[in-house]
Amino acid sequence: xxxxxxxxxxxxxxxxxxxxxxxxxxxxxxxxxxxxxxxxxxxxxxxxxxxxxxxxxxxxxxxxxxxxxxxxxxxxxxxxxxxxxxxxxxxxxxxxxxxxxxxxxxxxxxxxxxxxxxxxxxxxxxxxxxxxxxxxxxxxxxxxxxxxxxxxxxxxxxxxxxxxxxxxxxxxxxxxxxxxxxxxxxxxxxxxxxxxxxxxxxxxxxxxxxxxxxxxxxxxxxxxxxxxxxxxxxxxxxxxxxxxxxxxxxxxxxxxxxxxxxxxxxxxxxxxxxxxxxxxxxxxxxxxxxxxxxxxxxxxxxxxxxxxxxxxxxxxxxxxxxxxxxxxxxxxxxx
Amino acid sequence: xxxxxxxxxxxxxxxxxxxxxxxxxxxxxxxxxxxxxxxxxxxxxxxxxxxxxxxxxxxxxxxxxxxxxxxxxxxxxxxxxxxxxxxxxxxxxxxxxxxxxxxxxxxxxxxxxxxxxxxxxxxxxxxxxxxxxxxxxxxxxxxxxxxxxxxxxxxxxxxxxxxxxxxxxxxxxxxxxxxxxxxxxxxxxxxxxxxxxxxxxxxxxxxxxxxxxxxxxxxxxxxxxxxxxxxxxxxxxxxxxxxxxxxxxxxxxxxxxxxxxxxxxxxxxxxxxxxxxxxxxxxxxxxxxx
Amino acid sequence: xxxxxxxxxxxxxxxxxxxxxxxxxxxxxxxxxxxxxxxxxxxxxxxxxxxxxxxxxxxxxxxxxxxxxxxxxxxxxxxxxxxxxxxxxxxxxxxxxxxxxxxxxxxxxxxxxxxxxxxxxxxxxxxxxxxxxxxxxxxxxxxxxxxxxxxxxxxxxxxxxxxxxxxxxxxxxxxxxxxxxxxxxxxxxxxxxxxxxxxxxxxxxxxxxxxxxxxxxxxxxxxxxxxxxxxxxxxxxxxxxxxxxxxxxxxxxxxxxxxxxxxxxxxxxxxxxxxxxxxxxxxxxxxxxxxxxxxxxxxxxxxxxxxxxxxxxxxxxxxxxxxxxxxxxxxxxxx
Numbered sequence: 001x002x003x004x005x006x007x008x009x010x011x012x013x014x015x016x017x018x019x020x021x022x023x024x025x026x027x028x029x030x031x032x033x034x035x036x037x038x039x040x041x042x043x044x045x046x047x048x049x050x051x052x053x054x055x056x057x058x059x060x061x062x063x064x065x066x067x068x069x070x071x072x073x074x075x076x077x078x079x080x081x082x083x084x085x086x087x088x089x090x091x092x093x094x095x096x097x098x099x100x101x102x103x104x105x106x107x108x109x110x111x112x113x114x115x116x117x118x119x120x121x122x123x124x125x126x127x128x129x130x131x132x133x134x135x136x137x138x139x140x141x142x143x144x145x146x147x148x149x150x151x152x153x154x155x156x157x158x159x160x161x162x163x164x165x166x167x168x169x170x171x172x173x174x175x176x177x178x179x180x181x182x183x184x185x186x187x188x189x190x191x192x193x194x195x196x197x198x199x200x201x202x203x204x205x206x207x208x209x210x211x212x213x214x215x216x217x218x219x220x221x222x223x224x225x226x227x228x229x230x231x232x233x234x235x236x237x238x239x240x241x242x243x244x245x246x247x248x249x250x251x252x253x254x255x256x257x258x259x260x261x262x263x264x265x266x267x268x269x270x271x272x273x274x275x276x277x278x279x280x281x282x283x284x285x286x287x288x289x290x291x292x293x294x295x296x297x298x299x300x301x302x303x304x305x306x307x308x309x310x311x312x313x314x315x316x317x318x319x320x321x322x323x324x325x326x327x328x329x330x331x332x333x334x335x
Numbered sequence: 336x337x338x339x340x341x342x343x344x345x346x347x348x349x350x351x352x353x354x355x356x357x358x359x360x361x362x363x364x365x366x367x368x369x370x371x372x373x374x375x376x377x378x379x380x381x382x383x384x385x386x387x388x389x390x391x392x393x394x395x396x397x398x399x400x401x402x403x404x405x406x407x408x409x410x411x412x413x414x415x416x417x418x419x420x421x422x423x424x425x426x427x428x429x430x431x432x433x434x435x436x437x438x439x440x441x442x443x444x445x446x447x448x449x450x451x452x453x454x455x456x457x458x459x460x461x462x463x464x465x466x467x468x469x470x471x472x473x474x475x476x477x478x479x480x481x482x483x484x485x486x487x488x489x490x491x492x493x494x495x496x497x498x499x500x501x502x503x504x505x506x507x508x509x510x511x512x513x514x515x516x517x518x519x520x521x522x523x524x525x526x527x528x529x530x531x532x533x534x535x536x537x538x539x540x541x542x543x544x545x546x547x548x549x550x551x552x553x554x555x556x557x558x559x560x561x562x563x564x565x566x567x568x569x570x571x572x573x574x575x576x577x578x579x580x581x582x583x584x585x586x587x588x589x590x591x592x593x594x595x596x597x598x599x600x601x602x603x604x605x606x607x608x609x610x611x612x613x614x615x616x617x618x619x620x621x622x623x624x625x
Numbered sequence: 626x627x628x629x630x631x632x633x634x635x636x637x638x639x640x641x642x643x644x645x646x647x648x649x650x651x652x653x654x655x656x657x658x659x660x661x662x663x664x665x666x667x668x669x670x671x672x673x674x675x676x677x678x679x680x681x682x683x684x685x686x687x688x689x690x691x692x693x694x695x696x697x698x699x700x701x702x703x704x705x706x707x708x709x710x711x712x713x714x715x716x717x718x719x720x721x722x723x724x725x726x727x728x729x730x731x732x733x734x735x736x737x738x739x740x741x742x743x744x745x746x747x748x749x750x751x752x753x754x755x756x757x758x759x760x761x762x763x764x765x766x767x768x769x770x771x772x773x774x775x776x777x778x779x780x781x782x783x784x785x786x787x788x789x790x791x792x793x794x795x796x797x798x799x800x801x802x803x804x805x806x807x808x809x810x811x812x813x814x815x816x817x818x819x820x821x822x823x824x825x826x827x828x829x830x831x832x833x834x835x836x837x838x839x840x841x842x843x844x845x846x847x848x849x850x851x852x853x854x855x856x857x858x859x860x861x862x863x864x865x866x867x868x869x870x871x872x873x874x875x876x877x878x879x880x881x882x883x884x885x886x887x888x889x890x891x892x893x894x895x896x897x898x899x900x901x902x903x904x905x906x907x908x909x910x911x912x913x914x915x916x917x918x919x920x921x922x923x924x925x926x927x928x929x930x931x932x933x934x935x936x937x938x939x940x941x942x943x944x945x946x947x948x949x950x951x952x953x954x955x956x957x958x959x960x
Contacts, residue, residue, distance in 0.1 A: 019466040024478065134360070138614070142607035144558055146565045147581055147599030150588065158589040231726035236737075238679050239804060240714030240745035245755065249740075250729050257731070272474045276562055280585075291566060294477050306478060310469050328731055329788040 009321065013314050020310040021073075024303050025066055069303075079300030083293070088304035092286055096308070097179025098168060099285035102277070103270045105182075105201055106208035111263065114213045118220025118259075119252065125225060133217055140214025145273070149207040149280040156203060163203055166282035169196050204281040208274060212266040219262050223255035230254075257328045264320030268313035361615020367608030375424040387414035388422035388575050401593050408593035410584070416593060419575035420601050426576045427605065430491050430560040431553040437495035439549065442502025447533040449503065450510025461507065467500040473559060480568040487576065490569035494559050498552070505548065506541065513537045543620035547613055554609030561602050577602045627695070628812050628844045629655040629678070634692030636677060638913075639685075645913035647673050649868040649921070651692070652940055653846075655812065660838055660845040662859035662876070664852060664891075668910045670868040671848045675816050678846075679719055680709055696812070707748060714746030718810035720818045724797035728789035734800055735785030738772065738807070739765035745808050772803040776833060795826035802833060806841065813838075813845045819854065831857060852895060856880060861946075864888050867911045867921030870940055874947035884949045886926050920952065928953060 060068075072079060081088045121130040157165040164170060174185035174193040181197035184190075227233055228251065236246050275287030282288075286305060293301030325332040379385050383405075387393075393413030401408045407416035449460035467475070472494075479493035510533070513519060522532050563569040564578025572579060577598045584594025636648035648670050655661045663671045676682040678694055678701065694701040697716065701709055721727040729737060742765040744750055754761070766785060773781035776799040789797055798818060805813060815834070819827040835858060838845055849855055855862050856876055863873040864885065872885035883889045890906035908925035911917055917924050923933035932952050940950040 016465055016469055020469050138607060138610050142603055142610050144561050144599055144602045150595055154589050154592060232729045234681050235721045235727045238681050238719045241741055242744050242747050242750055245750055253731050306474060309474055313469055330730055330790050
């Protein structure tokens, strides 16, 4: 029974992605400006522009272009970037790990900070620690990310001089295995590189984690408060279950299943919103690449980046859904 | 007996206010919003140098740090930052209102149709909604602004374009659950038209959660608008949109810190106000668990 | 020997509409190996009484104004949180009303019972134990299986691996009974355990309770609104109205010879199959925020006297082991 559900979800996922690709593809093609001319510059002659257009297949009807695009997709090609002159796919492979490292670290901070804070607030409802965490949670979601990033830069980099301002690493990057600098430097036992990457990673991931942290705190708090009121929690306590176990095992598991959906949504959100952070901190990630492509009408790149982000989003949702089923037997048994 | 009933009736509105008051933060939020709205409306009257909001240049006074004459300092062409930030409030608030107006105006009816009418209408609308929801809002807004000319109005359109699916989903869920309820069946049997049922029966039940969501979304829409401005995709200089101001000031960090700081602070406080108010409204309507 | 003795318990509860004076001088006692019924309509305060004994009444809105709850000599109200938890876990237990809501849905029956078996009454649980890395877990589950067997659950080895949602209402109630019996308690507080079950299932559960009471020599405080159940299970019955005890006697005596007008009304409210005309009791339950003066039943009493609205009647022994709180029998009133 579970495998049919999985199959169903996968098919659905593919269909949605197809729809997304269609949407983005046409959106990109509708962009004003002649990509060929933009690529070659104003001095190029009409013939040169025309020949590039032909080479890029821009003179063929839209549906043919889409078909070519899909075919290329299966071969792992996303078309050529007009800026880097390489296949977008290769560009993305190079830059994706940077964004992933940023997002994963930020999510880690958000979860490790958010869940305990949420539990603590729930247990101390309306007391000082709860009020403080509430204010903090509100602030966290209200900060404009780009601005707080800049503020952090001013405080930690300029004034205190503790951390670097921008970039991913100052020295040489570690030998590339996964593309995640922290991991790679550990594997290669390149400790200076590890420390260096870590220092560079700190501010941007912190900035990215603020809003999710605040949200996770609030939702964990809300869920735990609900759990504390549930009959089974009270019954457990009454018949003698130690409170520590009652809270951190029984109630937490119930609360967590709901928090999980939010975590999934937030991860997807982070992937999509990392580019403001990447911009502020000059982080060489995929998101920044995507923004540049949009600004410079590099349509293949735009399509590629959006597609990758959409895939990430959808895959994460799927994982969250499956995890949900794993954690909560009521859902699992209904499927 | 009479007494008991009367006391219970004092109940609902008083209870709502009691809950709202219990949370002083929501009052703070309300005040912030009201102040911001006032500032926006009275901008030309309260800004010390109203001309600076657009194209005036005073090169002699450029890059002055905050002082009594210029509480927020002056920018790279000598304009008073305080005045520019004040005028920026008009832009952001207007953006929020327009975006929400469009998103709600398009999204809610779509969701109601999908949920109540079901069948093919439902499938088509909800599939489209799912596809839009699969793309993170900022990304889609980005893509749309890239297609269009870069200005404030297009950025508003772009954001609204990405915002409506959330309201569709909200209305859809509500319509689905209320569809089976008794009061709907009664109306149906009385011969009420489907539009009537959707808009006069189902929709009013959503008002409280809708109001809460709209308030919170105002804040987030302003945030997205500012982010687009920061990236250069929204209002173009010399329009003093807050995000644009932050981005312009960034090049001059850290020495001329006042250029970016105050505009960003304004965004923060405004969004905070909407969040606090929205949360307070949630308590007021007793919509969800605390 | 008296297991439980409640004297002059007065409880107030703060609400938005005012302070509800929910319990007004409640007195009752339970002896060894005795099944005592606490009978009354919904809203008479029986659940509040139970919750106060168990310590699960939330004490910020709730306040104890007066009274003692002596459990094997210790006043539960005066013990600190930890002592109370220990005392109660060792000797008192509880069967809740709603089997649907009383079991944690995301853990198996075996896990919940196993944890209780291992850790009941303890304050602290070591981290390794918590993570289930010590060997005790296996034994605990085996014990759980034995317990389930003793509450006559079929195929206990299977049930132990099931989630609550997979069990029927009657089965869940049996599980709860088994859980209540884990620490070999001396006093069981049963809060209307069969109310949420179908009538056909009720019989089985009641029989089970009867058996266990005999086997384990339990004392039980059985709360119900159903006189029929009380008649079957209880040695003595307390009739409760408006937050106070109206009458108490051995079950036989009470039903044969009810004295308090309310008790008479209750008994005559039970429809008889002979088809005689049946009377209810006029009026509604009192408003606890602004309760009737004197005897709280006086607005509805068919035998109203002037003194009833002025003075509260005391619980007086009128016949052998038969007490009533009614002015018909007090010194100020009639006989």
